[in-house]
Amino acid sequence: MTQRFPFHTLEPTFFSGLLDDPVLHLTIRPTGKGLLLDCGRIHHLAKRVMKSLSTLFISHAHMDHFMGIDTFIRSVHVAPKTIDIYGPPGLTKKMTCKLAGYDWNLAEPTWCSFRVHDVCADCIETAIFPGPEGFIRRSGDTVLRPDRTIYLDEQIKVEAEQCDHKIPSLVYRISELPSFLVDEEKLHRAGLVRGNWLRILKKHLYGSKQANEPLKVLRRQGEDIVEELVENPANLYERICGEHPAASIGYITDIGFTGKNIEKIVNLMKGVTLLVCECSFLRQDKEKARMSAHLCTDDVNILADRLRPRFFLPMHLSKSYIHTWERLYDELELPSSVTLVRLPKYLTPQPLLPCEARKIARQG
Ligand SMILES: [Zn+2]
Numbered sequence: 430m431t432q433r434f435p436f437h438t439l440e441p442t443f444f445s446g447l448l449d450d451p452v453l454h455l456t457i458r459p460t461g462k463g464l465l466l467d468c469g470r471i472h473h474l475a476k477r478v479m480k481s482l483s484t485l486f487i488s489h490a491h492m493d494h495f496m497g498i499d500t501f502i503r504s505v506h507v508a509p510k511t512i513d514i515y516g517p518p519g520l521t522k523k524m525t526c527k528l529a530g531y532d533w534n535l536a537e538p539t540w541c542s543f544r545v546h547d548v549c550a551d552c553i554e555t556a557i558f559p560g561p562e563g564f565i566r567r568s569g570d571t572v573l574r575p576d577r578t579i580y581l582d583e584q585i586k587v588e589a590e591q592c593d594h595k596i597p598s599l600v601y602r603i604s605e606l607p608s609f610l611v612d613e614e615k616l617h618r619a620g621l622v623r624g625n626w627l628r629i630l631k632k633h634l635y636g637s638k639q640a641n642e643p644l645k646v647l648r649r650q651g652e653d654i655v656e657e658l659v660e661n662p663a664n665l666y667e668r669i670c671g672e673h674p675a676a677s678i679g680y681i682t683d684i685g686f687t688g689k690n691i692e693k694i695v696n697l698m699k700g701v702t703l704l705v706c707e708c709s710f711l712r713q714d715k716e717k718a719r720m721s722a723h724l725c726t727d728d729v730n731i732l733a734d735r736l737r738p739r740f741f742l743p744m745h746l747s748k749s750y751i752h753t754w755e756r757l758y759d760e761l762e763l764p765s766s767v768t769l770v771r772l773p774k775y776l777t778p779q780p781l782l783p784c785e786a787r788k789i790a791r792q793g
Pocket residue numbers: 489491594683
């Protein structure tokens with residue numbers, strides 16, 4: 430994925446080829462925090478990447494989306510931090526079984542903890558698995574979910590919607606939060622002059638200060654620059670702020686092409702900048718797509734037309750197309766405003782044969 434995207438905070442990397450298990454990695458600037466969407470085959474991710482991950486978002490627990498959780502646990506369990514994992518209802522139970530499948534008698538007080546969130550339709554149920562206690566499950570809170578937002582920090586917001594894949598499958602939208610931006614032209618027209626007050630205004634809006642506290646600004650008055658007290662800094666910002674469309678990424682995988690699913694997706698993904706979307710089947714196999722609640726190229730063409738993302742990345746093609754995988758791109762009919770992002774066939778390294786392993790050993 431060499432395409433440059435118009436993001437400020439998000440830096441996406443798709444760690445999969447078209448036929449690999451889907452794994453979307455996001456680096457959040459400027460913190461360098463890492464997020465992972467889905468966790469199938471992930472053994473090719475560098476340990477440094479794994480260690481930077483703070484939060485995982487799982488669509489559903491079919492093996493090709495979740496089996497890498499063991500690799501992930503292996504890479505991070507001795508790190509002194511808490512890692513959040515979001516997924517559909519039942520994920521906590523699966524993590525309980527996963528973690529109970531190993532012996533943890535050598536656990537140390539500095540080991541990590543996993544905080545697992547079952548994202549239900551109207552609430553989020555959280556459980557914690559403290560590493561220092563051998564990852565025994567401790568029950569946590571249940572919080573009501575008044576809207577689709579499941580995660581919010583200073584840089585991004587993550588929203589989720591539960592779709593049907595014969596089991597619940599979550600689709601995610603990750604949006605950058607608007608950053609402080611002043612339009613020089615508007616500032617000039619308002620008769621204002623740059624100064625330290627802009628820094629204070631930013632604190633008013635995003636920091637600890639109250640947005641409704643009066644603020645001293647600098648105004649041009651003939652040849653002079655004078656101080657003036659503004660009663661409502663938030664209103665002032667509305668008049669001088671620059672255009673900064675909040676860029677976002679949509680992640681859709683493993684859903685049936687049903688009226689209900691499409692309605693949810695259209696509502697959630699409208700105006701998304703980059704859409705990463707499953708396309709498991711070619712149009713000749715539409716029936717297979719319907720039977721297994723996946724999408725085919727015809728479905729994806731309809732979605733791309735309804736959603737009109739700026740960039741569109743189809744992924745997760747069935748391995749049955751190992752020799753005909755490029756036909757996916759022939760069958761795509763995207764609106765001219767949508768830029769297609771192509772993937773290689775595979776991005777994961779090929780597994781070794783015994784003779785290849787012996788050759789490497791001889792060279793070493
Ligand atoms: Zn699935």
